[in-house]
Amino acid sequence: MACILVVLGHFFQSMVKSNILSNSDLYEWFNTTIYYFHVPLFFICSVYLYQKYSRVNTFVSWHSNIKKKALALGIPYLTFTTITWILKKLFSGSVNDQIGGLGDTLLFHPTSPYWYLYALFCIFLITPIFRNVKKVTIGLFFAFLAKVVILNGGGEYRCICFVNSPFK
Template structure:
């Protein structure tokens, strides 16, 4: 399938926002900078209501209904390969780092947690786990429901249920919540949700921007001490839709800017960056604390600038060494199709 440049740009910019969110989240949860907690929470909330909903929508942009059971079987194998091996790789790395970090890490590591990743993912790998499940469930449904608009309507009902009547079953709740955004990306492509100029995009951009600003103002006025949940967001989760509409109006316009090629390149490696970013920024933060560095500005400097550099370097190394390439880009080694 031919790559669409603004989609790669969107993935590149969005994964950078994911990275920024986790840098701030790590500093907040470290408990070392409590005087800045409200500032951390504001930044985290602003990023979190945007990046993951947009990522699911970008992932669903190319989704097409499947023809029959045979095509579904090939589809399952491909998605399991592309997402499953990085998922296992991250889980092992996360477990190893937690064990090595001991009391310096926020969550203690237990072997039982690693052995239970078939039902409960570790850390940020939940996105891969849920995305894989979405591909499998919607792929199967698409054999019987060919019309993507009907599929979208089906997921919209599930989304409403997840907001109003959240389920205690982890994967089912996540599927109901995030399948909607996956299909929203596909639906926006179906209706040709595109703008050719800033002037035409402003009819969506400005209302979305002011909606997000109003949400953040109201959220802050409520004195919230937490950010919107990705499990049970309640009616607050409606703001996720605004973020997707904003991104899909904005990204094709930003793709024409001078800095676009950089993020286009990062977008092609967004899955690898997602897998590597959390362990790397955690290690950087722990090392700084062990060295006795408590200045916030140094943590931000090394965490953001240093972290992004190390992640980019690590991705380059993984791409050059076949054994490492297998863990992040298994389809390149086994030859089971192109990267999503």
């Protein structure tokens, strides 16, 4: 169901951006509603699967695991972001969203839909492996606190991972 909502969300966003559909209250409600849960659901599932199959209990094992994640997420991210960047530069008069320089796009303003891989890798870098309820509770508290700060105008303190995501 979440996958279908992701597809529908992207489909309707592209239809509104290209002025095929109007930006109605129904569209705004639908888009806002699905983004409240389908993107967080994908992150929860991804991090859960990451933790379930990773044995990280030392700095060396964390470092090794990060190298594996950099390959698994970085190669598709670099490849498809670069292809998207080239196409948007070649056909800049025909795209809805203009794009900056390649370095800026890769490092600071990841393009849709590849920001997900970028953000997921950042989460793997900064998220410790929660092995007990106390650590999970502390992690959830800080995540909730960060979200409250962002929602109350503290956006300039966002992690670079979320600069170009729906979590603004």
